[in-house]
Amino acid sequence: MLCPLLLSALSSSLRGNMLRVRAAVARSWRGLRTSACAGVQVKNEPILSFTEGSSERVELLKALDGLKGATEEIPCVVGDEHVWTSDVRYQLSPFNHSHKVAKFCYADKELINKAILASMAARREWDLKPVQDRAQVLFKAADVISGPRRAEILAKTMIGQGKTVVQAEIDAAAELIDFFRFNAHNAVELEKQQPLDAEGSTNTMLYRGLEGFVAAVAPFNFTAIGGNLAGTPTLMGNVVLWKPSDAAMSASYAVYRVLRECGLPPNIVQFLPADGPVFGDTVTSSEHLAGINFTGSVPTFKRLWRQVGQNLDRYKVFPRLAGECGGKNFHFVHSSADVQSVVTGTIRSAFEYGGQKCSACSRMYVAESVWPQIKQGLLDVHRDIRVGDPVEDFSSFFSAVIDDKSFSRIKRWLAHAKSSASLKVIAGGHCDDSRGYFVEPTIIETTDPQDAIMNEEIFGPVLTVYVYPDNDYKEVLQLIDNTSPYALTGAVFAQDQSVIHEAAAALRNAAGNYYVNDKSTGSVVAQQPFGGARASGTNDKPGGSHYVLRWTSPQVVKQTNVPLRGWSYPYMG
Numbered sequence: 001m002l003c004p005l006l007l008s009a010l011s012s013s014l015r016g017n018m019l020r021v022r023a024a025v026a027r028s029w030r031g032l033r034t035s036a037c038a039g040v041q042v043k044n045e046p047i048l049s050f051t052e053g054s055s056e057r058v059e060l061l062k063a064l065d066g067l068k069g070a071t072e073e074i075p076c077v078v079g080d081e082h083v084w085t086s087d088v089r090y091q092l093s094p095f096n097h098s099h100k101v102a103k104f105c106y107a108d109k110e111l112i113n114k115a116i117l118a119s120m121a122a123r124r125e126w127d128l129k130p131v132q133d134r135a136q137v138l139f140k141a142a143d144v145i146s147g148p149r150r151a152e153i154l155a156k157t158m159i160g161q162g163k164t165v166v167q168a169e170i171d172a173a174a175e176l177i178d179f180f181r182f183n184a185h186n187a188v189e190l191e192k193q194q195p196l197d198a199e200g201s202t203n204t205m206l207y208r209g210l211e212g213f214v215a216a217v218a219p220f221n222f223t224a225i226g227g228n229l230a231g232t233p234t235l236m237g238n239v240v241l242w243k244p245s246d247a248a249m250s251a252s253y254a255v256y257r258v259l260r261e262c263g264l265p266p267n268i269v270q271f272l273p274a275d276g277p278v279f280g281d282t283v284t285s286s287e288h289l290a291g292i293n294f295t296g297s298v299p300t301f302k303r304l305w306r307q308v309g310q311n312l313d314r315y316k317v318f319p320r321l322a323g324e325c326g327g328k329n330f331h332f333v334h335s336s337a338d339v340q341s342v343v344t345g346t347i348r349s350a351f352e353y354g355g356q357k358c359s360a361c362s363r364m365y366v367a368e369s370v371w372p373q374i375k376q377g378l379l380d381v382h383r384d385i386r387v388g389d390p391v392e393d394f395s396s397f398f399s400a401v402i403d404d405k406s407f408s409r410i411k412r413w414l415a416h417a418k419s420s421a422s423l424k425v426i427a428g429g430h431c432d433d434s435r436g437y438f439v440e441p442t443i444i445e446t447t448d449p450q451d452a453i454m455n456e457e458i459f460g461p462v463l464t465v466y467v468y469p470d471n472d473y474k475e476v477l478q479l480i481d482n483t484s485p486y487a488l489t490g491a492v493f494a495q496d497q498s499v500i501h502e503a504a505a506a507l508r509n510a511a512g513n514y515y516v517n518d519k520s521t522g523s524v525v526a527q528q529p530f531g532g533a534r535a536s537g538t539n540d541k542p543g544g545s546h547y548v549l550r551w552t553s554p555q556v557v558k559q560t561n562v563p564l565r566g567w568s569y570p571y572m573g
Helices: 004-009 018-030 055-067 109-128 131-146 150-161 165-190 223-235 246-261 276-284 298-310 339-355 371-384 404-419 470-483 497-506 547-551
Strands: 072-074 076-078 081-083 088-093 096-105 201-208 213-217 239-243 269-271 289-295 320-324 329-333 361-367 423-427 442-446 462-468 489-493 513-516 553-560
Touching: 055 150, 072 246, 076 109, 088 150, 088 246, 096 150, 096 246, 109 213, 109 239, 109 269, 109 276, 131 150, 131 165, 131 223, 131 246, 150 165, 150 223, 150 246, 165 223, 165 547, 213 223, 213 276, 223 239, 223 246, 223 269, 223 289, 223 547, 239 276, 246 269, 276 289, 276 298, 289 298, 289 547, 298 320, 320 547, 329 339, 329 470, 339 361, 339 371, 339 462, 339 489, 361 371, 361 470, 371 423, 371 442, 371 462, 404 423, 404 442, 404 462, 462 470, 470 497, 489 497, 497 513
Parallel strands: 072 096, 213 239, 213 289, 239 269, 289 320, 329 361, 329 489, 361 462, 442 462, 489 513
Antiparallel strands: 076 081, 076 269, 088 096, 201 553, 423 442
């Protein structure tokens, strides 16, 4: 709710001139620094435990039971119109591909263009709304997901994307809620950042939306990412075309419906499942494109970037391109490292959610003096890891990989490991797609640190280890920095502070999220804003306070309150 002072600033006497209204609102925030209404205090959403007998577990089991064997029908949504095209597709459950989780259809070029025009017609009115009003949609959505809709969205993430209870909770509840709350808070706080006034004049910064639409292209692996890619730009007055992942359709649609139910008007976010190239070709050829908010593969992002460059002359603005593209993330283990920390951190980083996190550890460099202990520790845990149905067996550590394409890609890497003279599979290495797309957690030793398996992204439960002579750690730090084109996440395990400092300098550009004595996964909104550079993307750091700036086009308004008289300057006399 707006506080009385803001409501006063938005009184009917000012509504005839929206510029004056927004300037008044912006200035009012400048005077509210110590007021209780100056901003909503937000904190990270607690992660629930789902222990046996807990209320959250009971609710989740009920939601899961209601989805068993069911197929949800999901249309394209343009405004309030539900549209079905002839290009019908199905989302399959990864761990039981005979279960059609959702039936949906692809938007064609004509429907995408219709959505663009509908968005553009709604853009101005939405952009002129005070940011506090727009933020209330996300604050309310966060509360709804935290409460009555939590179980539904978690269940759809588990069944549709193959996540275990805890991985779904971390993603589709805690992280999504945090994105909505912190970004809404940050958008409101941004209004307080105003330029200096001078004698006789006032200066106001208006944070406008981009002049056009934003295309949001979402991945399968995090329900929260899809919600953030589409939801956050709306805070700043933008309209969005959301292309959800085929493999996350059910959970994405649930998030979209929550946004609409919480007050997001029609035509602000268009929900458009589509073939990737068709969607990309259509949005990049539109004169109204103002931005692309992307998470996915490097080839796809490069293709979109290239298309934007080729079409640059037709756009009204220079489009904003924000992309996160994955990584080949490392754990560097010095001889002074705590062995148990390395084992625990690496198991979780490499194998949680089947290694299908952009930040997952897939290459590890270990000093030979500590490798025997670490190897034994990894093998001991490996024997206890259960891979299975995350719905029927809550003791599963991870489940199947997302689809047949992913399964086939990982299977080729396993074949490479078994056939190469420089690679040795020391644990796992098997896969089976008869019921679901299951791949064993696999640990590989390599004698060749330049093998392709050490520099190309696999996106599966495959960890490759290179063991180096203790005294060569400085050379290995350079090796880590130069081996892979990615620079997303990395971790250094060492107790020797001088080595920690050396590693920080050597790996300064090797990771956007860098961990010391912790695993390379697990970033938390507002604690570790996430993103990397090089081939990993544009490092815009979703989850940080400045992320909302990517989706605004500020305007500075100077209002002079004294008449302008003389035109000459003193030196002229």
